Amino acid sequence: MTEPLSRDDVAHVAKLARLRLTEDELIRYTEQLGKILVHAQDLSSLDLHGVAPTAHPFGLINVVRSDEVRASLDPAPVLAQAPDVEDGRFAVPRIVGEAP
Amino acid sequence: MKSALEIAAAVRSGQSALVAVEESLTAIRARNEELNVFLYVDEDGARAAAARVDEQVRRGEDPGLLAGVPIALKDNLCTTGIPTTCSSKILEGWQPPYNATVVDRLVAQGAISMGKTNLDEFAMGSSTENSAFGPTRNPLDPSRVPGGSSGGSAAAVASNMTPISLGSDTGGSIRQPAALCGLVGVKPTYGLVSRYGLIAFASSLDQIGPFANSVTDAALLLEAIAGHDPLDSTSLPEPTPSLLAHVNDGVAGKRIGLVRELVDGADEDVVRAVNKAVATLKDAGAIIVELSMPELHLGLSAYYLIAPAEASSNLARFDGVRFGNRVDGEDVTAMMEATRTAGFGAEVKRRIMLGTYALSAGYFDAYYGQALKVRTRMIEAFAAAYQQVDMIIGATTPSVAFAFGSKTNDPMAMYLNDVFTIPTNLAGEAAISVPFGTGEANLPVGVQLLGPGRSEARLFAAARVLEIADGRA
Numbered sequence: 001m002t003e004p005l006s007r008d009d010v011a012h013v014a015k016l017a018r019l020r021l022t023e024d025e026l027i028r029y030t031e032q033l034g035k036i037l038v039h040a041q042d043l044s045s046l047d048l049h050g051v052a053p054t055a056h057p058f059g060l061i062n063v064v065r066s067d068e069v070r071a072s073l074d075p076a077p078v079l080a081q082a083p084d085v086e087d088g089r090f091a092v093p094r095i096v097g098e099a100p
Numbered sequence: 101m102k103s104a105l106e107i108a109a110a111v112r113s114g115q116s117a118l119v120a121v122e123e124s125l126t127a128i129r130a131r132n133e134e135l136n137v138f139l140y141v142d143e144d145g146a147r148a149a150a151a152r153v154d155e156q157v158r159r160g161e162d163p164g165l166l167a168g169v170p171i172a173l174k175d176n177l178c179t180t181g182i183p184t185t186c187s188s189k190i191l192e193g194w195q196p197p198y199n200a201t202v203v204d205r206l207v208a209q210g211a212i213s214m215g216k217t218n219l220d221e222f223a224m225g226s227s228t229e230n231s232a233f234g235p236t237r238n239p240l241d242p243s244r245v246p247g248g249s250s251g252g253s254a255a256a257v258a259s260n261m262t263p264i265s266l267g268s269d270t271g272g273s274i275r276q277p278a279a280l281c282g283l284v285g286v287k288p289t290y291g292l293v294s295r296y297g298l299i300a301f302a303s304s305l306d307q308i309g310p311f312a313n314s315v316t317d318a319a320l321l322l323e324a325i326a327g328h329d330p331l332d333s334t335s336l337p338e339p340t341p342s343l344l345a346h347v348n349d350g351v352a353g354k355r356i357g358l359v360r361e362l363v364d365g366a367d368e369d370v371v372r373a374v375n376k377a378v379a380t381l382k383d384a385g386a387i388i389v390e391l392s393m394p395e396l397h398l399g400l401s402a403y404y405l406i407a408p409a410e411a412s413s414n415l416a417r418f419d420g421v422r423f424g425n426r427v428d429g430e431d432v433t434a435m436m437e438a439t440r441t442a443g444f445g446a447e448v449k450r451r452i453m454l455g456t457y458a459l460s461a462g463y464f465d466a467y468y469g470q471a472l473k474v475r476t477r478m479i480e481a482f483a484a485a486y487q488q489v490d491m492i493i494g495a496t497t498p499s500v501a502f503a504f505g506s507k508t509n510d511p512m513a514m515y516l517n518d519v520f521t522i523p524t525n526l527a528g529e530a531a532i533s534v535p536f537g538t539g540e541a542n543l544p545v546g547v548q549l550l551g552p553g554r555s556e557a558r559l560f561a562a563a564r565v566l567e568i569a570d571g572r573a
Contacts, residue, residue: 010453016460019437019440019444033457035511036515043402043474046474046477052473053476054475057527057553073198081194083423083426092435093430094431095432
């Protein structure tokens with residue numbers, strides 16, 4: 001199995017997960033996550049050749065309801081809990097930059 | 101405090117539901133500040149609900165199985181009109197626009213919600229020390245942890261604030277605090293209880309279940325909340341099982357497997373309790389079969405890849421857009437980073453990063469993919485065991501309740517608390533922890549009974565045999 005992760009790996013993963021880490025946190029998480037991943041290497045002690053993966057205990061199948069119009073949540077109380085709202089919609093800061 | 105069964109019987113025959121509610125409020129006032137059990141006490145809501153139950157009784161209607169019974173709810177269950185925080189700053193102040201299905205079912209059965217209890221942030225932890233709102237203390241010894249993640253719900257019952265409560269169990273988060281607080285705690289079969297409105301941690305593992313002082317009350321509560329829910333596509337399409345009617349069925353002729361891997365590594369006092377429980381069940385007519393399931397040792401590693409992987413995906417929704425708190429940033433990515441960095445605590449960040457790593461390109465096969473194969477082997481190992489036995493017995497936790505701070509600096513040491521409870525979640529099966537005897541410092545020890553999917557009635561019956569032998573009922 002692969003070697004436990006590096007400091008750069010942790011920085012990359014934090015970026016993917018939309019988290020900012022301080023220098024201290026980077027060092028601490030690299031050590032802690034490394035320890036957990038070393039423990040996880042015991043998984044390779046079992047011969048798993050040809051074993052099918054299980055992502056769900058009962059093997060999920062699609063469950064569909066009948067195609068009928070039903071009431072859904074009233075938008076007002078939902079929007080009332082949002083951090084920022086404009087014209088009945090969720091408002092967020094700028095997503096796309098100015099044209100050059 | 102009376103049992104849930106006794107309170108419901110009294111209320112149905114005319115005693116005001118306010119009696120038990122006021123008793124509960126008095127108990128909460130007496131110790132909540134010291135123990136930090138409830139994050140929110142719904143005093144007005146509880147009194148109003150009690151008045152509604154009284155009115156139903158007056159009109160001659162049946163208020164339900166839990167008529168007038170005060171209950172505490174883990175604060176990862178959505179409740180309208182009052183906050184739901186998951187013990188996280190990111191959700192502080194948020195009020196869900198809908199109720200979890202279990203909450204609606206409790207109301208329909210006449211139960212009275214007293215409020216929301218503390219947990220490890222997003223249910224990630226084994227001691228309730230990861231709450232953004234401070235740890236919960238163990239009512240039996242306030243210098244020790246109540247266990248986690250459902251530590252608040254366990255402490256509510258252990259301090260007689262409510263006779264019953266609800267928690268959620270992803271890797272042991274009901275059974276472990278039940279063991280540490282001297283309670284009955286149940287992890288039901290995956291799909292038996294609707295997860296709609298339970299804020300997701302690891303969706304293929306999470307299951308809501310009861311805490312109670314007795315097997316009978318735990319069976320009563322599970323019966324009240326179980327059953328198919330069209331709002332949860334993983335809900336078993338079956339009618340509610342009959343549980344309460346079977347608690348006194350005993351264990352005569354039942355084959356019970358003593359699994360070495362569910363005892364090895366536990367402290368001496370815990371091993372002693374399990375051995376005594378085995379002897380008790382044998383005396384009650386059970387046939388004991390010694391088994392070894394080496395695959396169980398790998399459960400911990402598989403779990404600590406699968407659960408964080410699912411969590412990293414589930415917690416992506418907390419981005420400061422639709423609910424919860426926001427920290428502003430110059431563009432949307434900066435806003436999301438600032439929000440998540442300020443909103444999540446250390447353990448939640450650790451698990452999100454672990455899961456993101458396990459799922460990331462280049463590492464997926466080595467970690468997550470491998471863990472899913474181990475999960476298959478675990479399910480096969482249980483299936484093979486249940487060809488030979490009706491249920492399995494082992495320890496719930498390696499030790500009795502431990503001191504604050506003793507495992508907080510070493511995540512791996514904390515994770516090892518879940519070594520005996522995790523396999524049941526990976527297999528989607530049922531297990532119960534029942535207090536049996538005491539160990540170090542006169543603290544309770546939990547014995548765990550495990551069974552295949554839908555074996556709850558059988559597990560309750562065996563747990564009841566132990567409870568009676570222990571002089572608890």
